[in-house]
Amino acid sequence: MEPRRTILVIEDEPHIVLGLRDALEFEGFRVTSAGTGREGLVAARQEKPSAVLLDLMLPDINGYQVCEELRRIDPLLPIIVLTARSQEADKIRGLDAGADDYVTKPFSVGELVARIRALFRRANRPNEITSFRVGAVTVNVAAQTLTHGSGPPEALSFYEVELVRLLWERQGQAVSREEILNKIWGLEASTTTRTIDNFIVKLRKKIEKRADAPEHILTVYGFGYKLVP
Numbered sequence: 346m347e348p349r350r351t352i353l354v355i356e357d358e359p360h361i362v363l364g365l366r367d368a369l370e371f372e373g374f375r376v377t378s379a380g381t382g383r384e385g386l387v388a389a390r391q392e393k394p395s396a397v398l399l400d401l402m403l404p405d406i407n408g409y410q411v412c413e414e415l416r417r418i419d420p421l422l423p424i425i426v427l428t429a430r431s432q433e434a435d436k437i438r439g440l441d442a443g444a445d446d447y448v449t450k451p452f453s454v455g456e457l458v459a460r461i462r463a464l465f466r467r468a469n470r471p472n473e474i475t476s477f478r479v480g481a482v483t484v485n486v487a488a489q490t491l492t493h494g495s496g497p498p499e500a501l502s503f504y505e506v507e508l509v510r511l512l513w514e515r516q517g518q519a520v521s522r523e524e525i526l527n528k529i530w531g532l533e534a535s536t537t538t539r540t541i542d543n544f545i546v547k548l549r550k551k552i553e554k555r556a557d558a559p560e561h562i563l564t565v566y567g568f569g570y571k572l573v574p
């Protein structure tokens with residue numbers, strides 16, 4: 346069995362820390378927390394966490410500075426920024442400061458856990474592709490967008506990106522609904538294979554010429570899905 350991964354939560358709001366601790370421990374992670382930026386940096390050095398969840402609005406140091414300092418401590422440490430701010434400028438600034446991903450409060454804990462798992466999957470594959478083509482469409486993984494030819498980028502949700510990426514990585518092979526659930530949604534109880542079917546419908550509308558006659562995201566009856574690029 347692999348050792349439990351430690352997640353460091355740097356957040357000054359106790360009820361958010363409590364909610365994250367419950368959800369992350371349920372998923373099998375060890376959780377350590379710090380209520381200020383300074384304590385967070387000390388904990389990052391001492392505990393050597395596998396990932397950090399960082400609130401941007403901390404009582405002492407500005408979260409962007411904490412993020413830059415975390416990057417200096419460990420250039421490869423996965424960092425997800427949590428913030429009440431939703432403006433695009435804040436998001437870009439957070440990513441510029443070295444964050445790997447970003448969630449806006451109030452966030453779904455289930456989606457946050459899925460994002461953490463996605464970061465761990467990517468950390469295991471450092472030379473991973475950043476964009477790929479499906480038919481006439483280009484999917485940009487980091488930007489979470491999709492473009493048709495030279496058209497403007499269209500936003501994709503986190504789960505849409507993860508789902509099409511998983512199918513693309515296994516192109517030409519049937520991937521079962523159970524495997525998709527395990528890899529992307531994990532133990533999140535509220536998710537069923539029906540959820541996957543709903544996301545497939547959304548992806549087909551965005552990617553296929555005709556969503557009712559798909560050429561790229563194919564159904565494998567009674568099993569799952571297969572992507573033909």
Ligand code: CA
Nearest residue numbers: 357400402403
């Ligand atoms: Ca705060």
